[in-house]
Amino acid sequence: MTSLLYLHMEFNRFEGNIPPSLGNYRNILDLNISSNNLTGTIPKTLMELSTLSISLDLSDNYLTGSLPLQVGDLVHLTELNVLRNNLSGEIPSNLGSCASLERLHLQGNKFEGTIPQSLKDLKGLERLDISSNNLSGQIPEFIGKLGALKYLNFSYNDFEGELPKKGIFANVSGVSVVGNHRLCGGIPQLYLPSCHPKKHHSSRGPLSPKVVIPITCALAIIIALSGLFGACSMSKKSRDRLASSRSYKDWKSGVSYSQLVESTNGFSVDNLIGSGSFSSVYKGIISSVGTVVAIKVFNLQQQGASKSFIDECKVLRSIRHRNLLKIITACSSIDNQGQDFKSLVFEFMENGSLDSMLYPRYEEESLSKKLSFMQRLNIAIDVASALDYLHHHCETAIVHCDLKPSNILLDEDMVAHVGDFGLARFLFETSNNPSFSQTMSSQLKGSVGYIPPGTSFCHSNFLFMFLVNYY
Numbered sequence: 423m424t425s426l427l428y429l430h431m432e433f434n435r436f437e438g439n440i441p442p443s444l445g446n447y448r449n450i451l452d453l454n455i456s457s458n459n460l461t462g463t464i465p466k467t468l469m470e471l472s473t474l475s476i477s478l479d480l481s482d483n484y485l486t487g488s489l490p491l492q493v494g495d496l497v498h499l500t501e502l503n504v505l506r507n508n509l510s511g512e513i514p515s516n517l518g519s520c521a522s523l524e525r526l527h528l529q530g531n532k533f534e535g536t537i538p539q540s541l542k543d544l545k546g547l548e549r550l551d552i553s554s555n556n557l558s559g560q561i562p563e564f565i566g567k568l569g570a571l572k573y574l575n576f577s578y579n580d581f582e583g584e585l586p587k588k589g590i591f592a593n594v595s596g597v598s599v600v601g602n603h604r605l606c607g608g609i610p611q612l613y614l615p616s617c618h619p620k621k622h623h624s625s626r627g628p629l630s631p632k633v634v635i636p637i638t639c640a641l642a643i644i645i646a647l648s649g650l651f652g653a654c655s656m657s658k659k660s661r662d663r664l665a666s667s668r669s670y671k672d673w674k675s676g677v678s679y680s681q682l683v684e685s686t687n688g689f690s691v692d693n694l695i696g697s698g699s700f701s702s703v704y705k706g707i708i709s710s711v712g713t714v715v716a717i718k719v720f721n722l723q724q725q726g727a728s729k730s731f732i733d734e735c736k737v738l739r740s741i742r743h744r745n746l747l748k749i750i751t752a753c754s755s756i757d758n759q760g761q762d763f764k765s766l767v768f769e770f771m772e773n774g775s776l777d778s779m780l781y782p783r784y785e786e787e788s789l790s791k792k793l794s795f796m797q798r799l800n801i802a803i804d805v806a807s808a809l810d811y812l813h814h815h816c817e818t819a820i821v822h823c824d825l826k827p828s829n830i831l832l833d834e835d836m837v838a839h840v841g842d843f844g845l846a847r848f849l850f851e852t853s854n855n856p857s858f859s860q861t862m863s864s865q866l867k868g869s870v871g872y873i874p875p876g877t878s879f880c881h882s883n884f885l886f887m888f889l890v891n892y893y
Contacts, residue, residue, distance in 0.1 A: 425449055432456040432479070440480075442467045451739070452476035456483065456503065463487035464504075469495055476739070477501040481527065485509060489528075494519035500742065505551070506530035513552070518543035524742070529553040529575065537562055546570050546815065553577040553598070560584075561605075566591050577601045584608075584617045613645060679755040679763055682706065682717055689719065696775065696828070698842070700727035705770065714770040715750060722762050731764045737820060737843040738766075745808035747771070747831055747841030771831035771839060776801065780827055797836055804838035805830060 424446050437459040445467025447453070453474060460483040468478070469492030478499060485507040494516030496502070502523060509531040517526075518540025526544070529551045536559035537552075548570050557579040565574070566589030574590045578601035585608035590597055594611040606617040685706030686693045696703040701720045708715060720727045738749045750767045757763040773779070779793055793801075805825070812820040822829075822840065829842040 423447075428452045428476075430454045432458070434458050436460060438462070440465055440468070440485075444468060445470055447471060447473075449473055454479040456481040458483055460485060464490055464509075466490045466492050469493050472496070472498065474499050475522070477503065479503040480507070481505040483507055487511070489514055489533075491516060493517060496520050498522050501525040501527075503527040504531065508532060510534070512536075513538055513557075515540055517541060520544070521546070523547055524570075525549040527551050528555065531555055533557060535559075537565070539564070541565070542567070544568065549573045551575040553579070553601075555579055557581065561586065561599075563588075565589070572596055574598070581605055585612070585614060615641075615645065677708070677751050677753050677767060679753060679757060681708065682719075682753060682765060682767075683758075684709065685715070686717060698828075700724055700730045706767075716768045716770045718766045718768065720764045722764060728762075728764070731766070734766065734843045740818075741812065741816060741820065743808055743811045745804045745837070745839055746811070747839040768841065769833075772834040773832035773836060775828050776830040776832060776838065777827035779832065800836070801830070801832070801838040805840060808838075808840040 426447050427449055428451060429444075429447065430452070432454045433456075435458065436455070439462035440455065440460055442465040444453070445465065448471070450471055450473055453468070453471070454477060456479045460480075462485065464480065464485055464487065469490045471478075472495060474496055475498040478496065479501070481503045482505070485504070487509065488511030489504065489509055491514050493502070493514050497520060499520050500522055502520070503525070505527045507530070509528075510533065512535035513528065513533055515538045517538060521543060523544050524546050525548060527549070530553070532555060533552070534556040537557065539562065541547075541550075542562075542564040545568065547568055550565075550571065550573070553575040554577065557576075558581065560583035561576060561581050563586050565571070566586045568589065571590040574597045577598045581599070581602040582604035583606070585591060585599060585605050587607070587609055592609055594609060597612070599605055599608070599612060599614070606615045608614045683689065685708050686704040689702075689704055693704045693706065694702060695705050695716065701718050704717045704719065706715050706717045707713070720731045722728055735752060742748075748769045750769060752767065753763065753765045755763045809822070809825075812822060820843075822843065824842060825840065829840065831839045831841050833839065
């Protein structure tokens with residue numbers, strides 16, 4: 423099956439070695455064979471799949487040996503996950519060649535040696551977890567200069583020396599270094615001992631051993647308890663995140679039409695939470711996992727709806743950002759009347775759309791949904807971050823074409839997520855012609871007042887009006 427784009431075989435009981443023939447998937451974008459009973463080494467042929475761009479997930483198996491040096495050839499890969507195996511050896515020095523990496527999970531193995539200097543080239547890295555290994559040496563300063571880094575876990579290794587204080591190391595909620603007993607310094611909230619130069623004191627000094635020893639023991643106990651509390655807290659958060667993500671994994675490889683009908687009570691109008699030109703959105707509860715989702719059902723009788731579904735799939739499979747609405751799965755099937763049925767399933771946003779916040783439908787909602795100026799500013803920044811990612815950090819720039827309040831969703835923490843990519847367009851940088859901007863502008867479609875002018879993609883009008891609305 424050499425034309426496969428996605429292969430998900432996680433959470434089974436497969437055993438034996440990973441067959442090298444998986445290297446025949448020359449078009450594959452996403453490969454997940456995690457949480458099985460696989461043994462042996464990682465075939466080098468997997469590292470030669472240069473099309474891998476979404477994820478390579480080999481976690482929670484019993485793989486041994488080293489991480490192949492060929493891993494540096496995965497230059498388009500976004501996520502590499504080999505956590506909780508029995509891998510050993512050093513972290514490959516050419517891992518920095520994976521310039522598109524955003525998430526790197528190597529924890530729970532037996533890697534040794536130092537952190538390779540080449541990791542400084544991973545400018546887009548957002549999550550780095552190398553905890554519970556046998557790594558040693560000093561933590562390099564360049565880690566703090568990785569501007570995109572939001573989560574860092576170096577716990578339970580044998581790192582030593584002074585911990586940097588800049589960048590991610592200044593964020594106590596985003597970094598964990600517990601279990602490295604030879605580290606010192608860092609920000610005070612990490613409760614590491616101070617880094618003092620070694621001094622030789624005479625036994626006749628002002629403090630006798632009877633005073634020094636009790637003080638040292640007391641400090642050691644305080645530090646140990648603080649480390650234990652931090653480790654328990656991090657562990658609980660990790661378990662909560664894992665449980666949440668795995669609740670999707672039970673069914674995200676596919677969801678049936680009958681499941682969607684059941685989850686929405688037959689697409690009842692009581693569950694309708696929004697509608698647009700080509701689709702309607704329903705709130706649903708997937709009974710098998712008890713997860714609340716938003717189900718976007720396309721009206722295929724409407725001209726252009728089928729194309730909108732295909733276009734949105736093309737865009738959503740190639741983008742990932744905290745301020746973009748996350749797709750969980752899709753359904754392309756036949757309904758009870760024998761008609762084509764197409765839908766997309768998204769994470770449910772507790773606070774609905776920005777449009778409902780700015781323009782409440784009922785007077786009694788006006789006060790409960792009133793946004794403060796700081797909330798508005800944070801939402802504007804979230805939207806700007808999403809646009810910056812779409813325009814400048816995707817492999818191919820993407821124009822949303824219909825950025826308006828009803829297409830901006832707010833989660834339970836009031837974090838904004840841009841959604842509805844049915845009118846989005848890829849901008850292929852194939853022309854330096856001055857008229858190219860006018861050509862692209864004439865091809866773009868969207869709501870009047872919100873379509874971006876030309877190829878500058880300036881949505882400042884939307885942001886300005888959104889903030890001014892406060893007054």
